[in-house]
Amino acid sequence: MGRGQPVLFDVGRLLHEEFLAVYRAAAADADGWEDAAVSVARRVGSRLISAKVPVAQVVVALRSTDRLLTEAMLDDGGDARALAAAGTALAAELMSAFCAGDDDGLADALLAGSAPDGAAAVYTVALVRGALADRVVNAFRRHGPVLLATSGHLLLPVPEAAALPLCRDVCAELGGEVWFSVAERPAARVALARKEVDEIDALVTSLGRPPGVYRIDDMLFESAVLDTPEVRDELDKVVAPLLANPVLVQTVLALLEADGNRAVAVRKLFIHRSTIDYRLWQIEQLTGLSPVNPRDLALLGTAIGLSRTNALG
Amino acid sequence: MTTVLHSRLLNDVLRDILSPYDLPPVEDVTTRRQLARTLLSGQDNGSFNGLALAYAVVAFCTSTEDGATEVLAAVGDNADVLVLDGVRGGYLLLPCAQDQHVGLARALHDRLGSDVWMAVAWASRRDLASARATAEDVLRIASCRAPGVYELRNVLADFAVLRQPHVAERLARMIEPVVAQQPLLDSLRAFISEDGNRAAAARRLDIHRSTLDHRLRLVERLTGCRPTSPRALLTLSVALTAHSTPQVPLPRAY
Known part of the structure; x- marks a missing residue:
């Protein structure tokens, strides 16, 4: 308050x-x-x-x-x-x-692209995955006003810079596996913010990102890859041999989650240090990308995530 | 230089054997240059005889004018190669079967003495315009790295960002405060070059490891990206590409 x-x-x-x-x-x-x-x-x-x-x-x-x-x-x-x-x-x-807040359908009207009287100047649209809408709305209300649209999107009448710490607080309060996707737009362009959070949400889900609060800035690279057909095709070719081997895929994801720290990944996977070294060598042989190089590792993670998006789409 | 005889595409081989002499003679530089431009701009109406069905498109640039002359001299005696040259860069069209374009470009690069950057893409004749555009963008990214032969798969991440201007713009804005402070920029560049190895990056910059750690934390504070996370480091790295990727001295192909 x-x-x-x-x-x-x-x-x-x-x-x-x-x-x-x-x-x-x-x-x-x-x-x-x-x-x-x-x-x-x-x-x-x-x-x-x-x-x-x-x-x-x-x-x-x-x-x-x-x-x-x-x-x-x-x-x-x-x-x-x-x-x-x-x-x-x-x-x-x-x-x-x-x-x-939305008794007048204000949230739905904003999401549909109109900015009725009584609307704030700017909104941060949030989409929350992993918690019931009522719980999320109640958690936000303890901090300030929030609108709930019938589509399940939340509208916070504050700019993103203010909404981010708020979302992080609510995320921590809710606990467990909860993902927030947020985007800010002026009232008349809230529909675009909704499109953006839907895109972030789809990327976060398909890329298997850990729970937390995500902006488009955190997903810019993935969305650029997704929108560039030449790169998608080439990336598909690069990781195709890797995808055929679930153990190697799991190894890449574990290493990525461990920020590239092999000792941490080894503990997570319950395998011996020399086993992971061998697997990483195999991955490099199959893809030409070296999981020991952090940028290559991130690219491998993106490719694995996008292959799941393809499978879903 | 052999180009197509190892081809797996029989048509390529046959076509080059049956009608290599319909191309303008090597001495007719202007006509051949015009032909290269026509092909690279995607205006090929199929009326040219003596052309291969598929080409390796090599975009190249050099640090000196002599370097460009050297590249042209290396292919000058080959009647099958079409050239669209500029002052310190240009395009080569080498008849080529699929999957052999990189080897072909490397073989050519190996014969050169000076610093030459090459980007190579393969396409059938009707797709040469898009292969040219790919080669140009790959060359722009490669020109910030060591001289050599590059293809799309070597620069996938940076290429994707260059191709999406709204993403490039946002990333460039994100990295701007880091670029504005030389010590931070140097530290980030060194950390990226050393593949995320802090000890090596500190040695490269001749600074204390804790100084480097401090600067990397400042980078995180300014961008929201933590350099020690692989994903964030990739984002920071492509943001640097988005912020300052030079144009390359290629001739207009359209």
Whole structure:
């Protein structure tokens, strides 16, 4: 809460101005105040989300606004029962809109390419693999506003530089095998961010990357290879003999995970040092790439990953 | 120089035996140069007689003008070779069967004395334009390395990045703060050249190992890529390529 985001307006005053008409209608027991309460509360809720107002501040403002408006209407002889119902309806709707965020389909609208009123200037789209959406959303909500789209993408109304540490925190809180793919775009181009996170997610999955938070920068090299047919074809040819031997594939991946440290890889594979040396020699004979050279090792890992992408595609 | 007689493609051999004399004579440099340009630009309409069905496309560059003259002299007496030459670089089209282009280029390179960089790609006649483009990009990457013969598979990672300008641009931006600080750039280059061996990189730079470690940590802080991770080192290495890959002095082929 309160991550130092500036609040550009007075929340209490906003609530007072927006809610006044609803309280008046309720006090007079006029028809249709319930519907008005729902639409007003949702609109205000979205606006508070995009202004990044912390939830605690919303709660305080709701309390004081309800007290002030209720007292004013009671003084004017309003119906106490109707006023209490109006206060409850407004508070419930506002909090539900504020927490869920996408009651108006804001997340879906943004992902579909439009930037409705109440949208933030910039969004970081996140796609999380390995944890239930509800758990992830709740974890994010403890830190600040988040929108959940029906496609399962999360929209954080902050730039990537702020979203990255946030995602890393949530990733650590969730624990276990969780992969985050994130990308930032201005509100009108959130659809592109979604495309980017889908691409990152596909690459992270098929390349068997360890759990963590990934940006396109972490996957740029792979995406360049994927988009260059000459290189894909040549890489397929280079690793074809390797792929026929699962033991050697496993050795490459273990060595890669060990950052090229043979002693670590040997322990992971439960094999003797001389065994891994022999296997690495075999790999070099088959591919012309030397797994002892870190860049060749990374290229072998990429080729193995991409061959899985091919198999999936 | 033998070129096609070891060919496994019978058609290549037959064609060269049956009609080698339809090519313009070696002395008619201008016509032959125009023919090479036509083939390399992919405008071959199949009307030329005396051409092989497939070629090794060699893009070359040299550090001196004499070097280029030497390359041309080495192929000058071969009526089957087409040349599109520039001042310090050019293209050679050598009739060639599949899988023999690298050997052919190496044999040629071995006969040269000066520093020559060669990039070789093989293609059938109708695909020569794309083979030329491949050879050019491979040569651009190779020209930052030791003189020799290079093919696509030697420079796969850098080639992929050069071919995707949006990726190259992003990587160049990522590496920029490192390039701006000479000690960091030198340390990263040495670490890459020594295949990730810190002790060797420190020796190469004549600095203490802990100084090198400190600089590599700074590289990580500036780029988000940890040099001791193989994947990150590959990313850093192709980012350097993306940041500064020179153009090579090749003649226009289109």
